[in-house]
Amino acid sequence: MTEPNPARPMVRMAAVDKFFGPLHVLKKITLEVPRGQVVVVLGPSGSGKSTLCRAINRLEPIDSGLIEVDGRPLPAEGKELARLRAEVGMVFQSFNLFAHKTILENVTLAPIRVRKLPVAEARKTGLELLERVGIANQADKYPAQLSGGQQQRAAIARALAMRPKVMLFDEPTSALDPEMVQEVLDVMSALAADGMTMLVVTHEMGFARKAAHRVIFMSDGEVVEDSTPQEFFTAPKSGRAKDFLGKILTH
Amino acid sequence: MNVIIDNFPLYVSGFLQTLRICAFAALGSLVLGTVIAGFRVSPVPPLRWVGTAWVTVFRNCPLTVVLFFCAFGLPEIGVNGAYFWFGVTGLILYTSAFVCEAVRSGINSVPAGQAEAARAVGLTFSQSLTSVVLPQALRTVVPPLGSVIIAMIKNSAIVGAFGVGGDLFAVGDTLTSSRGEAVLPVLIGVVLGYLVITIPGGLLLGLLERKVAIAR
Numbered sequence: 001m002t003e004p005n006p007a008r009p010m011v012r013m014a015a016v017d018k019f020f021g022p023l024h025v026l027k028k029i030t031l032e033v034p035r036g037q038v039v040v041v042l043g044p045s046g047s048g049k050s051t052l053c054r055a056i057n058r059l060e061p062i063d064s065g066l067i068e069v070d071g072r073p074l075p076a077e078g079k080e081l082a083r084l085r086a087e088v089g090m091v092f093q094s095f096n097l098f099a100h101k102t103i104l105e106n107v108t109l110a111p112i113r114v115r116k117l118p119v120a121e122a123r124k125t126g127l128e129l130l131e132r133v134g135i136a137n138q139a140d141k142y143p144a145q146l147s148g149g150q151q152q153r154a155a156i157a158r159a160l161a162m163r164p165k166v167m168l169f170d171e172p173t174s175a176l177d178p179e180m181v182q183e184v185l186d187v188m189s190a191l192a193a194d195g196m197t198m199l200v201v202t203h204e205m206g207f208a209r210k211a212a213h214r215v216i217f218m219s220d221g222e223v224v225e226d227s228t229p230q231e232f233f234t235a236p237k238s239g240r241a242k243d244f245l246g247k248i249l250t251h
Numbered sequence: 252m253n254v255i256i257d258n259f260p261l262y263v264s265g266f267l268q269t270l271r272i273c274a275f276a277a278l279g280s281l282v283l284g285t286v287i288a289g290f291r292v293s294p295v296p297p298l299r300w301v302g303t304a305w306v307t308v309f310r311n312c313p314l315t316v317v318l319f320f321c322a323f324g325l326p327e328i329g330v331n332g333a334y335f336w337f338g339v340t341g342l343i344l345y346t347s348a349f350v351c352e353a354v355r356s357g358i359n360s361v362p363a364g365q366a367e368a369a370r371a372v373g374l375t376f377s378q379s380l381t382s383v384v385l386p387q388a389l390r391t392v393v394p395p396l397g398s399v400i401i402a403m404i405k406n407s408a409i410v411g412a413f414g415v416g417g418d419l420f421a422v423g424d425t426l427t428s429s430r431g432e433a434v435l436p437v438l439i440g441v442v443l444g445y446l447v448i449t450i451p452g453g454l455l456l457g458l459l460e461r462k463v464a465i466a467r
């Protein structure tokens with residue numbers, strides 16, 4: 001175990017390349033997610049945002065380059081990798097709650113199986129987390145019985161239950177009906193305000209403007225811009241970013 | 252039909268022997284087949300190769316050949332034991348390949364996002380298999396597994412005929428060949444014996460199917 005060093009970024013990617021067969025989806029990606037900051041990733045569909053997000057906990061293995069989480073390079077498949085994933089929370093577009101388990105069981109499974117927490121303690125902290133995301137009253141229901149917004153908040157609680165060092169969000173609100181988007185964004189904003197380190201892929205420009213410390217704009221597998229939200233939204237440098245903003249902001 | 256009544260104790264002992272063979276073989280092949288299915292979907296390539304080779308060999312080899320291997324091949328490499336266990340082992344090896352494929356198709360029916368979420372919270376491969384994927388695969392696995400086990404029960408007759416002896420099939424054989432009883436009534440008794448195992452087995456399966464279907 002290395003000492004936490006405030007100057008060292010929580011996530012660092014250097015010259016990361018990834019191919020799907022002949023398709024070059026990540027091209028020499030270099031970026032950092034500093035401790036306690038929120039980095040929002042924007043970009044058109046197919047630009048490689050999900051792949052980037054999934055590469056950080058090695059759900060997608062990369063072909064070359066370096067990825068470090070808290071100063072340690074990603075381990076290869078095995079126990080070490082499981083340990084790293086336990087420290088990196090992930091929230092999926094489609095929630096992916098465990099369908100055969102209740103909401104509370106979803107939240108306590110990993111603390112019990114991975115962290116070996118006593119069941120009673122895991123349930124207690126699990127209920128506190130469900131309280132925090134506003135769905136404590138749904139604890140004993142199954143995922144299919146909840147609305148999309150509630151499911152996504154449960155998924156956030158499930159990730160938080162492992163006390164992650166960093167949270168990855170891959171379009172957490174894209175599968176939701178419009179009226180449920182805000183409740184999920186509110187939970188995420190509260191997390192950000194508490195100082196959680198976050199990497200968020202999203203199309204929610206309002207969230208990017210308000211919560212992000214940095215905005216990364218991707219296109220065709222490249223990081224085209226890496227700037228503050230202020231700079232990005234008022235004075236994008238690249239033609240591709242201007243194009244993207246033009247399309248997004250007109251509707 | 253007197254032959255059945257007159258030889259009732261013999262039938263009962265045959266029935267029990269068949270039941271014994273089936274119980275051990277079902278337990279063994281379910282466990283082994285599930286483990287091999289785990290191998291087949293494992294992230295470790297050598298395990299996947301072992302799994303694939305296992306299924307290829309045992310699914311494509313006639314049961315009698317597998318049994319020959321167990322009964323005569325194993326002693327040659329120094330493994331000795333009762334004929335009963337060689338027979339059961341052969342039936343387990345053979346059936347495990349079919350169990351594996353049924354379980355694997357069940358695993359594939361579980362959406363990939365479930366296993367991804369399990370890995371993302373830090374579960375190891377075997378943990379995500381046992382606590383997330385397999386419980387959800389159960390639903391789709393029960394009906395094909397039922398067919399596999401019923402086929403296995405019928406195959407136990409080959410094990411009996413093979414020299415393990417004492418089972419239902421062997422009882423029929425004894426009565427007809429050694430004692431010269433009429434074939435038809437003797438075999439009706441044998442058939443009844445098998446049905447007593449397979450029909451309740453099928454009913455139990457239907458019950459189980461309904462139970463896993465609600466458990467959600």
Ligand SMILES: Nc1ncnc2c1ncn2[C@@H]1O[C@H](COP(=O)(O)OP(=O)(O)OP(=O)(O)O)[C@@H](O)[C@H]1O
Pocket residue numbers: 020023025043044045046047048049050051052
């Ligand atoms: N498993 C895969 N196999 C092959 N190609 C893939 C795979 N996953 C993604 N791709 C391709 O890689 C490219 C980048 O995909 P990715 O999902 O990272 O894009 P994205 O920016 O997240 O898009 P979206 O906004 O639609 O979610 C796309 O062209 C996609 O078709």
Ligand SMILES: [Mg+2]
Pocket residue numbers: 049050051170171
């Ligand atoms: Mg995506």
